[in-house]
Amino acid sequence: MRDVSIIGIGQVEVGEHWDKSLRELGYYALNAAMRDARIQHIDSLYVGNMLAGELTGQEHIGSIIADFAGLRGIEAVKVEAACGSGAAALRMGYVAVAGGLSDIVAVMGVEKMTDRQGNTVTSALAMAADGDYEALHGLSFVSINALLMRRYMHEHGYSKDDFAPFAINAHANAVNNPYAMFHSPITQKQFTESKMIADPVSLLDSSPIADGAACVILAPTAIAKEFSEKPVRVRASAIATDSVAVHDRRDPLFLEGGAISAQKAYSMAGIGPADIDLFEVHDAFTIMSALSLEAAGFAPRGKGVALAQEGQITRGGRIPITTMGGLKARGHPVGATGMYQIVELATQLRGEAGKNQIANARLGMAQNIGGSGATVVTTILESGN
Amino acid sequence: MALMKPVRSVGIVGYGAYVPRYRLASAEIGELWTDGNAITPVKQKSVPGLDEDVATMSIEAARNALRRATGVAPDKLGAVWVGSESHPYAVKPTSTIVAEALGATPHTQAADWQFACKAGTEALQAAIGFVGSGMSDYALAIGMDAAQGRPGDALEYTAGAGGAAFLVGPAESAIAEFEGSVSYVTDTPDFWRRQHERFPEHSGRFTGEPAYFHHITSAARELLDQTGLHPADFRYAIFHQPNAKFPLKVGEDLGFTRAQIEPGLLVNEIGNTYAGSSMIGLTAVLDIAAPGDRILLVSFGSGAGSDAFSIRMKETVDHHGAPATRDYVRRSLMINYATYSRFKENYKLN
Amino acid sequence: MEVARFWRTTGQRYQLTGEVCPNCGNKIFPPRDVCPACEHEAKTPYTFSGKGEVYSYSTIHAAPEGFEKYVPYTVALVRLEEGPLITAQLTDVDTKDVKVGMPVEMVTRVLREDGERGMLVYGYKFRPVLAGPR
Numbered sequence: 001m002r003d004v005s006i007i008g009i010g011q012v013e014v015g016e017h018w019d020k021s022l023r024e025l026g027y028y029a030l031n032a033a034m035r036d037a038r039i040q041h042i043d044s045l046y047v048g049n050m051l052a053g054e055l056t057g058q059e060h061i062g063s064i065i066a067d068f069a070g071l072r073g074i075e076a077v078k079v080e081a082a083c084g085s086g087a088a089a090l091r092m093g094y095v096a097v098a099g100g101l102s103d104i105v106a107v108m109g110v111e112k113m114t115d116r117q118g119n120t121v122t123s124a125l126a127m128a129a130d131g132d133y134e135a136l137h138g139l140s141f142v143s144i145n146a147l148l149m150r151r152y153m154h155e156h157g158y159s160k161d162d163f164a165p166f167a168i169n170a171h172a173n174a175v176n177n178p179y180a181m182f183h184s185p186i187t188q189k190q191f192t193e194s195k196m197i198a199d200p201v202s203l204l205d206s207s208p209i210a211d212g213a214a215c216v217i218l219a220p221t222a223i224a225k226e227f228s229e230k231p232v233r234v235r236a237s238a239i240a241t242d243s244v245a246v247h248d249r250r251d252p253l254f255l256e257g258g259a260i261s262a263q264k265a266y267s268m269a270g271i272g273p274a275d276i277d278l279f280e281v282h283d284a285f286t287i288m289s290a291l292s293l294e295a296a297g298f299a300p301r302g303k304g305v306a307l308a309q310e311g312q313i314t315r316g317g318r319i320p321i322t323t324m325g326g327l328k329a330r331g332h333p334v335g336a337t338g339m340y341q342i343v344e345l346a347t348q349l350r351g352e353a354g355k356n357q358i359a360n361a362r363l364g365m366a367q368n369i370g371g372s373g374a375t376v377v378t379t380i381l382e383s384g385n
Numbered sequence: 386m387a388l389m390k391p392v393r394s395v396g397i398v399g400y401g402a403y404v405p406r407y408r409l410a411s412a413e414i415g416e417l418w419t420d421g422n423a424i425t426p427v428k429q430k431s432v433p434g435l436d437e438d439v440a441t442m443s444i445e446a447a448r449n450a451l452r453r454a455t456g457v458a459p460d461k462l463g464a465v466w467v468g469s470e471s472h473p474y475a476v477k478p479t480s481t482i483v484a485e486a487l488g489a490t491p492h493t494q495a496a497d498w499q500f501a502c503k504a505g506t507e508a509l510q511a512a513i514g515f516v517g518s519g520m521s522d523y524a525l526a527i528g529m530d531a532a533q534g535r536p537g538d539a540l541e542y543t544a545g546a547g548g549a550a551f552l553v554g555p556a557e558s559a560i561a562e563f564e565g566s567v568s569y570v571t572d573t574p575d576f577w578r579r580q581h582e583r584f585p586e587h588s589g590r591f592t593g594e595p596a597y598f599h600h601i602t603s604a605a606r607e608l609l610d611q612t613g614l615h616p617a618d619f620r621y622a623i624f625h626q627p628n629a630k631f632p633l634k635v636g637e638d639l640g641f642t643r644a645q646i647e648p649g650l651l652v653n654e655i656g657n658t659y660a661g662s663s664m665i666g667l668t669a670v671l672d673i674a675a676p677g678d679r680i681l682l683v684s685f686g687s688g689a690g691s692d693a694f695s696i697r698m699k700e701t702v703d704h705h706g707a708p709a710t711r712d713y714v715r716r717s718l719m720i721n722y723a724t725y726s727r728f729k730e731n732y733k734l735n
Numbered sequence: 736m737e738v739a740r741f742w743r744t745t746g747q748r749y750q751l752t753g754e755v756c757p758n759c760g761n762k763i764f765p766p767r768d769v770c771p772a773c774e775h776e777a778k779t780p781y782t783f784s785g786k787g788e789v790y791s792y793s794t795i796h797a798a799p800e801g802f803e804k805y806v807p808y809t810v811a812l813v814r815l816e817e818g819p820l821i822t823a824q825l826t827d828v829d830t831k832d833v834k835v836g837m838p839v840e841m842v843t844r845v846l847r848e849d850g851e852r853g854m855l856v857y858g859y860k861f862r863p864v865l866a867g868p869r
């Protein structure tokens with residue numbers, strides 16, 4: 001197996017791109033990543049995407065984007081694992097390069113959500129849940145997270161306000177991220193007064209859906225320096241699954257898929273949570289941050305929120321999370337989100353995170369979660385410097 | 386000659402009621418359409434929730450009936466019959482939905498009955514014959530409605546929702562036995578709803594004397610004549626209850642007292658439940674009747690006809706946790722006219 | 736909703752029919768043919784009592800397509816007395832009165848309808864236990 005590195009990164013601002021189509025968004029991110037790697041050609045393109053068919057009426061987007069980018073003829077496929085599609089695509093690209101079947105591979109996450117509105121999007125997102133046993137009963141994706149959050153509060157004795165540090169930290173970090181959707185910090189008071197969406201989940205517990213695309217170029221580490229002064233090594237990429245429906249989990253408050261994929265990743269990299277310098281969590285909702293921190297071994301069961309309350313998740317804390325704004329404030333273009341996490345980790349590990357730079361960051365981890373935990377992709381990257 | 390008795394004795398093996406949770410006060414309707422000047426025929430009426438219809442209400446009433454009928458497995462039901470004038474589908478049986486939910490399928494005789502407010506007792510008459518002839522040991526007869534009244538029309542004050550289910554079986558295992566019954570029908574157009582119309586039409590005061598009173602008294606008198614019974618022989622009497630006044634008046638005409646009628650009179654609390662109206666009166670009485678008590682049940686359905694039954698209580702009822710009729714009547718949440726309009730889907734969302 | 740999809744899951748939705756594992760006795764809902772506890776094949780039908788208690792709940796204000804007219808409505812995870820958790824709506828109750836641990840019972844209600852011409856989809860919901868005479 002070959003060692004794999006990221007030799008180029010590219011992204012478009014997360015937001016409402018009324019004037020851009022899915023293929024354009026994808027192309028811009030791909031083009032930016034290829035320019036960053038100073039390459040004209042790639043062997044393969046893996047496109048992480050969840051809802052192109054449902055929200056844009058277009059499937060078969062691997063070929064669409066490859067052709068639009070002037071790369072007609074290359075291998076290109078879509079990878080789908082709900083909101084975990086982005087990092088799942090990375091895993092496929094990683095496998096291709098590590099296995100020696102491809103040398104230069106682009107991995108992209110792209111989502112175009114703003115062509116459709118309101119309950120059409122609500123219904124589409126609910127497809128990440130169990131169609132026959134959750135969505136059929138009228139559950140929205142938000143409400144499934146609300147069920148988890150309520151039970152978490154009940155079992156571990158937290159109030160809703162206790163979750164505020166996750167949102168506050170994400171917004172504070174997004175201020176300095178030019179690609180983020182929001183650039184305004186929020187206060188505890190704003191969090192407390194935020195509009196309720198699905199009790200106990202309020203607006204400021206939730207990440208905003210948006211359009212976006214992010215892309216990396218992978219190559220064997222052996223040749224990475226030919227393309228980049230600062231290649232970032234992929235130390236681990238691991239996917240694990242759990243039941244799609246929350247009610248089928250052995251313990252709904254424990255992300256078993258998160259724990260398994262983290263364990264796989266730690267063992268691939270030969271490290272443990274204590275070695276990780278920053279952690280991009282899948283904070284689609286504040287409760288997911290807590291559950292992810294616990295599953296990945298950064299906090300004991302029920303202590304994920306306490307960790308945040310103690311200030312340990314900020315840039316100066318023990319385990320900085322959502323360092324560029326996270327899903328909450330960078331925005332959550334669902335199938336693209338996992339690749340934004342990877343691009344942001346690479347930015348940090350290249351030392352290019354500006355005001356948000358985590359000092360001496362060497363090992364960064366991301367957890368990209370599909371659905372409410374049915375697919376969890378853990379990626380560990382290492383600075384090549 | 387008109388008295389009907391099956392060749393083998395049959396009775397009520399189990400029964401169950403259902404009334405939705407919501408209530409609309411007549412005063413609320415009167416305030417809207419008459420500046421509060423309406424003479425309100427009832428105090429309030431029951432209103433089904435957005436997720437309720439005749440199928441769901443029938444299922445719950447039938448489940449209650451099966452709970453009281455210990456030992457009767459659902460697959461023993463030879464018939465599942467639902468009488469209603471508000472079947473959820475114009476074409477597609479309510480009864481198969483109910484039978485499936487009870488676990489009575491596939492070997493059962495499922496059918497929907499339609500005879501305005503008499504549809505439920507029509508199914509009951511047929512069930513007596515079905516079991517009484519030996520075609521099956523058990524038949525389920527349900528009378529249930531989610532009644533419609535045109536906004537502002539007199540019917541809107543009373544058109545309620547609810548009804549009852551009766552599990553008819555051999556008299557040996559019954560809590561109450563059918564002593565005999567009578568049907569009396571004529572072509573009397575006092576009330577109707579044409580195909581594809583949403584609300585029924587009615588003939589105003591014509592619905593009283595030539596329709597309601599004539600058919601109920603004729604059926605009841607025939608039953609009393611044929612059985613040789615007198616009003617005093619009955620502990621309870623239940624007449625179709627379209628409003629609070631008619632059943633008391635028709636009872637008085639026939640020689641029954643308020644004390645006999647009031648235990649089964651629910652219309653003031655839940656409105657007119659149409660095909661369920663007299664049948665849920667019967668479940669309220671069965672909840673309190675003692676062995677030996679005799680009960681008169683007379684329905685009325687527009688168009689028009691009445692079924693009259695003489696029922697003799699045999700056993701004390703074992704409820705097995707099934708809610709009593711009055712439990713449903715007491716479970717009530719008052720709503721305003723705006724919420725009512727929403728529940729009735731009078732607001733178009735798309 | 737797709738007609739065939741509706742039809743093939745009728746027993747589960749109308750009656751709460753799941754499965755019991757012939758190997759370890761585990762009660763399974765929704766039916767999945769393989770016991771999640773012991774991985775033995777489990778195809779023996781088992782009809783649940785419908786009794787349970789609220790494990791968690793929330794209220795939906797922004798509904799998915801097909802559920803718009805019901806908002807706000809309450810959804811819940813219910814722990815059935817036989818063991819499994821189940822996702823369903825609560826009905827005949829105001830959210831402010833719902834508590835974790837509240838006893839509930841299954842009722843069959845309309846889950847949704849496919850417009851004015853389409854099919855009515857019936858299925859399980861839960862409501863506060865309506866106790867009968869003792």
Ligand SMILES: [Zn+2]
Binds near residue numbers: 756774775
């Ligand atoms: Zn087992």
